[in-house]
Amino acid sequence: MDNETIRRFGRRVRLGMVGGGEGSIIGETHMLALRADGLCELVAGALSSRPEVARASAARQMIAPDRSYDSYAEMAEREAARSDRIDAVVIATPPDSHLDIARHFLSRGFDVICEKPMTRDALEALELSQLVHDSARLFCLTHCYTGYPMVRQARDMVQAGVIGKARMIEVEFAPGEPGTAIEPENPDERHWRFREGSMGKAAILGEVGSHAYNIACFIGGSRAEAVSATLATFADRREVYDNAYVTVRYQDGAQGRLWSSYVASGNDMGLKFRIFGDKAGLGWDQESPETLVHKPIGEPAVVLARGYGSTSQASRAVTRFRAGFPEGYGLAFANLYTDFAKALIARELGIPNEQYLRELPSVDDGLEGMRLIEAAIASHGSGGDWARLSNR
Amino acid sequence: MDNETIRRFGRRVRLGMVGGGEGSIIGETHMLALRADGLCELVAGALSSRPEVARASAARQMIAPDRSYDSYAEMAEREAARSDRIDAVVIATPPDSHLDIARHFLSRGFDVICEKPMTRDALEALELSQLVHDSARLFCLTHCYTGYPMVRQARDMVQAGVIGKARMIEVEFAPGEPGTAIEPENPDERHWRFREGSMGKAAILGEVGSHAYNIACFIGGSRAEAVSATLATFADRREVYDNAYVTVRYQDGAQGRLWSSYVASGNDMGLKFRIFGDKAGLGWDQESPETLVHKPIGEPAVVLARGYGSTSQASRAVTRFRAGFPEGYGLAFANLYTDFAKALIARELGIPNEQYLRELPSVDDGLEGMRLIEAAIASHGSGGDWARLSNR
Amino acid sequence: MDNETIRRFGRRVRLGMVGGGEGSIIGETHMLALRADGLCELVAGALSSRPEVARASAARQMIAPDRSYDSYAEMAEREAARSDRIDAVVIATPPDSHLDIARHFLSRGFDVICEKPMTRDALEALELSQLVHDSARLFCLTHCYTGYPMVRQARDMVQAGVIGKARMIEVEFAPGEPGTAIEPENPDERHWRFREGSMGKAAILGEVGSHAYNIACFIGGSRAEAVSATLATFADRREVYDNAYVTVRYQDGAQGRLWSSYVASGNDMGLKFRIFGDKAGLGWDQESPETLVHKPIGEPAVVLARGYGSTSQASRAVTRFRAGFPEGYGLAFANLYTDFAKALIARELGIPNEQYLRELPSVDDGLEGMRLIEAAIASHGSGGDWARLSNR
């Protein structure tokens, strides 16, 4: 999007946020990501369900006191009535509230940016998908890792036939930090992420597995037909699964594996993928995200890097610095905000916005992720038998 | 700085910028860096010496039209008269104008953030140093690489005695992109960075060498006593040196080498350091900036990473994301802005700000860099003889 | 083993080889490995089933003409009658002949070094195991990767409790070179490795999967209880599986995955492992075999290297050069020969040889590998259901 278009729009995209206040790690990431490129500003918020935290967090973010709300319902209603109303809401709460919050804002004509996992389960996801399609609003699920330029580069190379026909896709998201945990004796002291009540026993697949699966679909260009899954709990007293092995058959004939874990001791974040075609393989690791290794059969590896002239148009479109100046996670996340802002600005100015929409993880991507989880639970329950994904 | 203090200050630090408008690479980096942490905002600018570019650039940055100025002199004068005047000016022009711009703003009581190399030569640097000391304003030279958490970690480990007594310091900043250049026949078509008129024949030492030397001093904790230098020009028709080898004797008895080059073909940015003490060595590469390798003699290498609990307080202070989520160059640069903003906020609130001041590359660091260049030119001129740094 | 003991034995261990003549890649590797440390010499051979190749190959190896035999049967018989008879036979033929060759030599009192996969199937493996146990001869299966000092280091660290209780073991052996292959139309032109007739449809599990499983057992210290497997054929016209995904439950409660493939396009050899315990993880890659990464939870990675004083006794025992001088695959393979020679020399001199025996992959390791293959085929046949390993 050229500077002249942005000048024509003449202001920043106005955002309100639900959740994400002080103490929220993901909230801080959203704040940084929305500010980084200067196309968005945060002007309203219901930043916490505890009113005093909400107000203090809003003051810290330089939000005017009258636009700090005690609840998302109040925010939706009062923002809808303002002439300088927010353009979009950012949903940064735990997943069991996403559907209701989205409904409040979509129904009042706000665009939506939503944290993942998208909903509690596939049924809710289906409902949200219908709401979004009926509303015709922008909806971006923050599968933030597809914001990395070299992940987009991988997708573009696969689409362009560089690796030939895809055969195997290996993807893993296995952070190691909570690996050692012996859960507290008192269930109330356990983190919500590890409580069956909040997210179901297979929460791990929503938390990290859904990212991994989203990446596999994003780069491979297909979706799972069926899975064979093995779920396990390694930490003592833990209520939920903390390790998930999923073997996947894709609709296009590829196969692959997906591993998500909370007990990969020693890993930092442990997000990486490899895809093998009949001509070449590609590999990427989130902890050195600037490069993508392209290895043709029998030939030397080529280390593509963000910023090179030889990268794809979509990769260069989200490149700020020259090669050799690492951009990192915060700016990959910012790419989602910036694509979202550009899609919104273009729509408001009546110019095409497909190139930005294409990059936004959609509500259907979210639904797809919930279907994978549903099938993985079914497969595990039947002792590893292949379970097909729903196509409701 | 805790959130309560920021709420007490109640607003963002207001910045104006000179230079850095559309078409300026470093300008875009400053814009991102100042926005990232939400403590600063850009509200005024003389963003280009060409008025129409200045105005368009200001509009793109959502600067109010009446605060887009045609010259820095005008900006200094008119901002000084406003009740909502900027707190500080950012100088993002070529170095031959820095002294005069800084004088305009310092004399009116503005704090200053200044690009490097600080001035045209050591004489100007000395004059600027006196101006700053006389003014008692904040002055930050954007030696941005010391903003990396793991560079601060290295400094803290050296200070804490982890490597023992420092013996050798190897530092290099050798980008490779312009390596192949045959300069255009018409001298006017050559980039200002490669024209003797703008920066003198040893411009390369200012452009990249000054960063490298700054890092060597920052981590090693000493300064150069004397240098033996070999300067060379490899590209055809180039007016200036494009490769500089400098051997350095430090005041504390360490020795080292500094290499800066524009013709390191195949490098991306090529900024890295190694320091060797009598107990261990440390190594860091700007292109994988999240890690610092600590290698004790005869023992396994330890790969420290940003975000670990075992990193130094100063390193953790500029850490936003958990280990495994790379932060990169933009946020390292942002750390300078954030330290600057915190130093300014604390001063305004009357609370101690030494911990932030300590992290800001100072006018004396800039003077020190110009002295190194002066000595390197002298040494080269005399065929590699050791030349002492001035201590005017 | 000290030099004095070797002087006491007073000669090199005498070997004969079956197979491995000119044109055999694995033969050349054996030749180098047996020579490297100077404890063995090759003095007899039936190096090919084609007599002229056998004789030429023997001449090239400086084997005396009267000790180049036309068949292994002849070699077993005539060597048994010599006063300077070979000590041991090396079996380097395709696996369907291993049992018969081993029987010929074991029955005449020769020790045996045998290539993998050990036999055609689990039944033959069981028979060979009984033969070896009845004979009380030395038997070494060349699972050569356990010869790497840092693989032994990993085993020793797991045994010493460094990673805590093992939870997950990820191991893969996925070479990429034959990835693109479209098999020739004429089945006779296909490589024996890809012909169903020679090794069965799951040959890949014998060729590379058996190494991977052997490593998993070696470092983890347990054996598989059951597997869930997905086998696939990606290359056109290929008769056998060329990709195998195996999820494994170990007897000690750990879980893991094993991947073996011939179509991992772009990989070179693609052999690596990771093991995660409740305290730390370890990772190793055969293509940078000198280092082993030890990553405790929440702490920096420690890069152990072959040759450091802090490595285990068993690792140092097979270390020739100081750290920083890579040893590589050939010398890892040589470690098996050297351990075998030392076990043999010690036995002949009547001194303890347990420390060497312990390092030799045994006939029972070979049997274990065949059981895994058998179970994987069963699981795949039943659609991914868990299949238990036989404990005949």
Added chain:
Amino acid sequence: MDNETIRRFGRRVRLGMVGGGEGSIIGETHMLALRADGLCELVAGALSSRPEVARASAARQMIAPDRSYDSYAEMAEREAARSDRIDAVVIATPPDSHLDIARHFLSRGFDVICEKPMTRDALEALELSQLVHDSARLFCLTHCYTGYPMVRQARDMVQAGVIGKARMIEVEFAPGEPGTAIEPENPDERHWRFREGSMGKAAILGEVGSHAYNIACFIGGSRAEAVSATLATFADRREVYDNAYVTVRYQDGAQGRLWSSYVASGNDMGLKFRIFGDKAGLGWDQESPETLVHKPIGEPAVVLARGYGSTSQASRAVTRFRAGFPEGYGLAFANLYTDFAKALIARELGIPNEQYLRELPSVDDGLEGMRLIEAAIASHGSGGDWARLSNR
């Protein structure tokens, strides 16, 4: 060399060794290297100046008792009288004895393999060079690192113009192990490598610097015209320099730096090179010797690996295993022995041997190394002034 030629020669090349007995690290490396490829055998030795060590070492190497000699003089004389006399002598003693030993054997018509540094000083080197040229015997100086296939690959790429015109060559050999040493109070307890008496004060340049310089000449294809050097001693009580910085002007217009050190704390061996031309750069590190990184300007890095079809003929000629099976230091060293053996065999059979001779570091390479040392000492003595290399 094809197998038929080797069969025609019909025996192994017979070697005798001076020095290298028990307790000698370099001796063990020579033993392994000469055995690895099966073209050489060690049949005689004066393996130590202490007769009992010499005899025990010979017995350990399975050398017949009558061919273990008490002195090299005796060995030269008695071997010369045998019908099965050795073909060549290996000199593995400290450098001050090399000239005399070489003279004894050259004068009796033996070929010579000689450890580096070649002699005590440039004068001796000149004398040895004349002896070798007059004798017309084979002479190989064991600058073993040019035995690495990927070092030869680098040379071939530079010669083929892949990097364009060479501009800068960075080479370093800086082991870290002895870094911390405080030398013993009693000078007699100091290692001979650190005693001024044995090798002169600049011994470090002979020990490791001569390797580094040899590599720079080997890959760059030029020789030094002049140097500017800074020598230093960091360890307490050390008699000799333990750090050498040398800036180099090459005859072809390239410049470069050479660093050799014993105090690079934390390094393992620390041998690496980078060469930058006007089209591309190449980089190699001895501790991951299987790969060579080729980085064209503005394009992705290409990671060449030993064993690929795209490597040079000379690189493939010394490749044993497929890519993905690391070969390492021992086999790189073996490449020198094998090239030497092939040159010798070819000469004896009256067939061309230039392709092998070309790969052997020559007596003139050794002389060149001594000239560099001489010039570096002179430059340091005059305070860093450029000193020209002698062209006697």
